[in-house]
Amino acid sequence: xxxxxxxxxxxxxxxxxxxxxxxxxxxxxxxxxxxxxxxxxxxxxxxxxxxxxxxxxxxxxxxxxxxxxxxxxxxxxxxxxxxxxxxxxxxxxxxxxxxxxxxxxxxxxxxxxxxxxxxxxxxxxxxxxxxxxxxxxxxxxxxxxxxxxxxxxxxxxxxxxxxxxxxxxxxxxxxxxxxxxxxxxxxxxxxxxxxxxxxxxxxxxxxxxxxxxxxxxxxxxxxxxxxxxxxxxxxxxxxxxxxxxxxxxxxxxxxxxxxxxxxxxxxxxxxxxxxxxxxxxxxxxxxxxxxxxxxxxxxxxxxxxxxxxxxxxxxxxxxxxxxxxxxxxxxx
Amino acid sequence: xxxxxxxxxxxxxxxxxxxxxxxxxxxxxxxxxxxxxxxxxxxxxxxxxxxxxxxxxxxxxxxxxxxxxxxxxxxxxxxxxxxxxxxxxxxxxxxxxxxxxxxxxxxxxxxxxxxxxxxxxxxxxxxxxxxxxxxxxxxxxxxxxxxxxxxxxxxxxxxxxxxxxxxxxxxxxxxxxxxxxxxxxxxxxxxxxxxxxxxxxxxxxxxxxxxxxxxxxxxxxxxxxxxxxxxxxxxxxxxxxxxxxxxxxxxxxxxxxxxxxxxxxxxxxxxxxxxxxxxxxxxxxxxxxxxxxxxxxxxxxxxxxxxxxxxxxxxxxx
Numbered sequence: 111x112x113x114x115x116x117x118x119x120x121x122x123x124x125x126x127x128x129x130x131x132x133x134x135x136x137x138x139x140x141x142x143x144x145x146x147x148x149x150x151x152x153x154x155x156x157x158x159x160x161x162x163x164x165x166x167x168x169x170x171x172x173x174x175x176x177x178x179x180x181x182x183x184x185x186x187x188x189x190x191x192x193x194x195x196x197x198x199x200x201x202x203x204x205x206x207x208x209x210x211x212x213x214x215x216x217x218x219x220x221x222x223x224x225x226x227x228x229x230x231x232x233x234x235x236x237x238x239x240x241x242x243x244x245x246x247x248x249x250x251x252x253x254x255x256x257x258x259x260x261x262x263x264x265x266x267x268x269x270x271x272x273x274x275x276x277x278x279x280x281x282x283x284x285x286x287x288x289x290x291x292x293x294x295x296x297x298x299x300x301x302x303x304x305x306x307x308x309x310x311x312x313x314x315x316x317x318x319x320x321x322x323x324x325x326x327x328x329x330x331x332x333x334x335x336x337x338x339x340x341x342x343x344x345x346x347x348x349x350x351x352x353x354x355x356x357x358x359x360x361x362x363x364x365x366x367x368x369x370x371x372x373x374x375x376x377x378x379x380x381x382x383x384x385x386x387x388x389x390x391x392x393x394x395x396x397x398x399x400x401x402x403x404x405x406x407x408x409x410x411x412x413x414x415x416x417x418x419x420x421x422x423x424x425x426x427x428x429x430x431x432x433x434x435x436x437x438x439x440x441x442x
Numbered sequence: 443x444x445x446x447x448x449x450x451x452x453x454x455x456x457x458x459x460x461x462x463x464x465x466x467x468x469x470x471x472x473x474x475x476x477x478x479x480x481x482x483x484x485x486x487x488x489x490x491x492x493x494x495x496x497x498x499x500x501x502x503x504x505x506x507x508x509x510x511x512x513x514x515x516x517x518x519x520x521x522x523x524x525x526x527x528x529x530x531x532x533x534x535x536x537x538x539x540x541x542x543x544x545x546x547x548x549x550x551x552x553x554x555x556x557x558x559x560x561x562x563x564x565x566x567x568x569x570x571x572x573x574x575x576x577x578x579x580x581x582x583x584x585x586x587x588x589x590x591x592x593x594x595x596x597x598x599x600x601x602x603x604x605x606x607x608x609x610x611x612x613x614x615x616x617x618x619x620x621x622x623x624x625x626x627x628x629x630x631x632x633x634x635x636x637x638x639x640x641x642x643x644x645x646x647x648x649x650x651x652x653x654x655x656x657x658x659x660x661x662x663x664x665x666x667x668x669x670x671x672x673x674x675x676x677x678x679x680x681x682x683x684x685x686x687x688x689x690x691x692x693x694x695x696x697x698x699x700x701x702x703x704x705x706x707x708x709x710x711x712x713x714x715x716x717x718x719x720x721x722x723x724x725x726x727x728x729x730x731x732x733x734x735x736x737x738x739x740x741x742x743x744x745x746x747x748x749x750x751x752x753x754x755x756x757x758x759x760x
Contacts, residue, residue: 125601133607137614262748266741268692270699271715271733274722282723380605381696385719395606396700399613407610414603422601 122419129415134175137404203405212409222292222390226309227375233314242325264319273312273385290386309386328360366425373421377414474753481749484742491739494556505537507547509554509709517545530727538731542721551709552735558710559691562621566628566690571683573633578640579667583648596634604631612702620705628693636682640675647671677754685747688740695736711736
């Protein structure tokens with residue numbers, strides 16, 4: 111187990127390093143000069159040079175990249191002399207647009223993204239996994255047809271289209287819900303719920319549909335397996351066959367998917383946050399990209415990659431407990 | 443393009459090929475598909491959109507308005523450019539109404555938008571299939587070091603926060619001619635999903651007797667891979683590819699929706715929906731029309747993929 115974890119962690123660091131390197135290199139090579147952007151209207155060549163020196167943009171690629179990396183671990187200092195700014199580790203730099211530390215921007219927005227992700231995850235697991243299980247058990251009944259049909263629609267409708275339709279009907283036409291705003295739970299739990307329920311539903315519907323399809327297909331496949339037939343043939347009660355033999359292998363892929371999806375959402379639901387104007391990490395990513403705010407883009411990419419990779423490792427660990435076919439350390 | 447097209451042609455023609463599968467089964471796939479109502483409806487809609495894409499200039503001639511023509515008489519300047527008339531200005535003149543603000547004909551933009559969607563999705567599918575099959579075969583047949591390298595690259599790409607990265611790259615690149623870039627970016631992140639399956643099946647097939655027989659009779663590695671293994675992967679590749687197409691259509695629309703896809707004034711369905719966001723409360727038709735077209739296209743490809751998978755699976759069980 112220790113060895114397994116060590117290899118996984120090493121692989122994780124490697125992938126993260128490559129993600130950072132790729133993103134950094136692409137921005138270094140392709141994007142317009144940020145110094146010119148920051149400089150604005152009353153710009154002189156001297157001022158541009160000054161900004162370049164302050165941000166370290168005049169140094170070669172590898173030096174800038176190493177500077178960014180060391181900022182992550184030991185912090186870094188911007189500028190020189192009296193107006194130098196210390197950025198403590200983990201330093202993600204400062205936004206070119208607002209001058210705010212990127213890490214602070216994360217802290218302010220992470221709550222909204224986390225609220226979205228957790229609420230939606232609860233909904234989609236309930237709807238998707240139960241829907242898939244019941245559909246598989248009652249294969250061919252009206253419930254199966256209804257759930258499978260709904261899921262087919264759900265995976266096909268782009269979530270921004272669904273978001274616009276719901277917003278038009280529920281907010282504009284019927285006035286049942288407010289235009290979503292990120293009301294903190296502590297301020298007013300009722301309003302908090304009313305504001306988040308529509309984004310939750312939209313996010314959850316897409317995922318629930320995918321999970322319904324996956325769960326149903328897996329359970330149906332597992333029930334055809336020889337070990338389930340054996341369990342039945344030896345006279346095990348149907349409930350026990352389900353719980354002890356069919357459910358576990360059928361749900362392992364669902365666990366994998368959930369780890370990645372949930373981790374990905376924590377890193378910001380770009381489209382949904384943009385459509386509903388919720389100020390989470392996803393909207394921050396979208397905004398920073400349109401404004402070419404490189405430190406923020408780097409930060410978001412890095413954190414998103416980190417979350418997805420950590421999610422993967424957690425999934426691998428969970429695997430070993432739920433699926434007896436996966437045995438770590440035991441070499442066949 | 444080449445790979446998916448030739449395999450599909452082989453499918454319809456039923457011409458005797460070197461494949462191991464008997465020709466009867468291949469005709470059976472079409473036979474079963476065409477007897478399924480869902481699959482027929484899906485195929486019809488896909489054919490309709492394909493026709494719109496191919497014949498766009500002709501269709502627009504008939505409907506009377508081009509995708510870039512502004513019709514100032516169809517919008518009301520006193521209401522901030524809202525279309526005149528009910529349902530977003532639907533009339534005999536403008537079949538789907540007009541774009542608020544500019545008065546461009548929505549029908550023409552839908553028709554031309556079909557071009558963007560289909561072209562990008564098909565090109566991305568072709569490139570992804572090519573990459574996925576080549577790398578999957580390479581890793582699965584050679585094993586050893588080659589397999590290790592390919593597998594690590596696949597792990598890396600699949601662990602990547604692809605959407606953010608796609609947006610980041612596309613926004614950093616110059617805005618001219620985004621279509622090829624979209625295809626490239628989608629394919630780079632898309633091929634591992636096919637390659638993983640192809641690799642696994644190749645590894646199994648490489649152990650089979652007929653491959654051993656071919657090797658014993660002195661066939662070269664290339665010959666074995668192309669003539670013995672590849673034909674056996676055909677149904678897997680076709681099914682996985684069909685199931686992947688709706689994802690690519692959605693990705694293109696999503697990226698255009700976020701403003702890093704197809705650059706205006708070239709129309710794309712996703713981009714139209716993005717522009718409709720500031721008008722959705724007063725002119726719901728503006729997002730409902732492209733939204734419905736997009737939804738139905740993704741739905742059709744999903745249904746087709748599902749049915750194809752069912753038919754192929756059933757064929758294998760027989």
